[in-house]
Amino acid sequence: MCRATEAAAAAVAPFSGTPLSVMAGGNVATLRTAAAHWPTRAAGSAPLQQVPRGMRQLSGSAASAGGSERSDGRGDDADGREDFRMHVRDFARKVIAPHAADIDRNNAFPEAVDLWAEMGAFGLLGVTAPTEYGGLGLGYAEHCIAMEEISAASGSVGLSYGAHSNLCVNQLVRNATATQKERYLPGLLTGGAIGALAMSEVGAGSDVCSMRLRAARAPGGGGYLLNGSKFWITNGPRASTLIVYAKTEPDLGDKGITAFIIEKGMKGFSTAQKLDKLGMRGSDTCELVFENCEVPDENVLGNVNDGVAVMMSGLDYERLVLAAGPVGLMQAAMDVALPYATQRKQFGKPIGEFQLVQGKLADMYTRMASSRAFVYKVAADADAGHSGQQLRRDCASAILLAAENATHVTLDAIQVLGGNGYISEYPTGRLLRDAKLYEIGAGTSEIRRFLIGRELVREATAAGGR
Structure with missing residues (x-):
């Protein structure tokens, strides 16, 4: 067995690295100081992609190109982020990469391991979220590093991760009230809740402001009733917290759109068929259906009719x-x-x-x-x-x-x-x-x-x- 195959086999072992949230403390310098206590990715370890059986007959050690010394053009040391990258890479290689082929083949995340809980426990789901809610309080450079390394392990997991941690979590960080943040962020950052964002519709893709999902005032003026649908929504089938855009004043065009926080289980909200995609299989995508979906006023994200600004x-x-x-x-x-x-x-x-x-x-x-x-x-x-x-x-x-x-x-x-x-x-x-x-x-x-x-x-x- 070549060294690359041995390393790939070892990658299925349970991950025991120290969570980023413990090390980061919202400060990259602290992260670097604490790096000596983290498990490191050894030179000569396997590439992020699990080695196919057909490659095992090839001899030598060159299959270690995916190791820490690979020629990848990264310059993280200059920015003080190499430690962060190395430990996200180590996590992705050990926890995510062994499942990549099966995720694609089965069009589903593995049942044997909860990748969302694993990413949450490691601190990856709230890279840009404030530490007071359980996030790392870091910047977009670190968020890009996490997105890159997870995607190198599995494109499908990377896409779902981006939809959750950026399209949903980061939008809440930027636009939610303190009450909304306290309600939704803790669950999203642990992986107990899965996030999504819904803008596109069958007739409103690139022309997103032509959306037809309607949010009308409920009888008596308490809350809203949403009617219509959204399409091509990443994480849609499993999401429990969704940011959804709807027309509150259709005659006002893009000045009549409002963002809402939708929860799985809300009366009148359901998901339709899971889409069978060419790629990014396992990163679940579906249609969202709203039939007199009841949404309370406190679930408006930002201001009414100001959804484009939120977007x-x-x-x-x-x-x-x-x-x-x-x-x-x-x-x-x-x-x-x-x-x-x-x-x-x-x-x-x-x-x-x-x-x-x-x-x-x-x-x-x-x-x-x-x-x-x-x-x-x-x-x-x-x-x-x-x-x-x-x-x-x-x-x-x-x-x-x-x-x-x-x-x-x-x-x-x-x-x-x-x-x-x-x-x-x-x-x-x-x-x-x-x-x-x-x-x-x-x-x-x-x-x-x-x-x-x-x-x-x-x-x-x-x-x-x-």
Whole structure:
């Protein structure tokens, strides 16, 4: 048995690392000081993707490319975040990665382990949430690191994690009242509750403000009755706390939308069919149905008819954090392609010694490293308090770049593996199917280009007027 296979087998052992919440204390410096007490990922450990059976016949130790010394272009040491990354990676490798193939195959999270409870206990579900509610009180750079490392272990878990921790939790952190935070955040941060956000409808995808879900005042003026549906909702089938946008004043267009906090079990709320997706399988997606769903006034998030402001307050950060997902998928593709290229022999030598293969690996690395650098540059800007048109442009640019590069990189990984890349025994096909979602979800590539171009023209026009 090669060392990579031994490490992959060891990865199924129960994780016993110290929770991030204990170490972070809301302070990265404290996190670094305490790192000596954490379990570390040893050099030479297995890639984040579990080693397929067909790879076990390959000899040598090159399959350790996914270890702590892999060439991944990360520069976390300069920012004091390497310790955080290493321990999230260790958690993801041991707790999530062993289930990745089965999650995809079965289109469901494993029954034998509660991944939500595991992530909650480790402190991952509230990276940007205040410590007073059980969060880490850290920034978007750390949130991106968590999203990247979880996605490298499993794209499906990464997507569901992003929908929960950013689209739901971070929106509550930014917009909820103190009472709402006290009510919802503790459960969401432990994994006892699962979060989701619902904007899209069958007829309102990119044109989200054309939504038809109606929220009318209940008879007598107490609360609201919601009627209509939402579609393509990540975590929808299992979510217990959902942020849902509805039209309270249809005649006012985007000035008549309100955000609501919906709870599983509310009268008139149900979920319909679970969607059978091409990729991101196991990251459950479904239709939400509202039939005179009764929602009390205290479940309005933000102000009535001000839902677009709530939506836009978190949309840039949604794109930013989700952009780290395809970066993780690119790293996973590299973790498979590099060891394979050094061990697979044709014409009497490893295929990695052929210049055409080296060129493909170079392109893969360059796409991954440039995407990662841009994502974390934008994260640093967000943590520094940048906002407005420039941040909106750059967040859209980050996910546009990372998403399209991820599709290229995962396709190239398939090509490096040749016939093996096209069979399900290897993870490359799954990585490609997962990567494609990021060109569609959280705004299509076309919408991102439109937004970026619009902001550039606005900036140029403003500069010309000075």
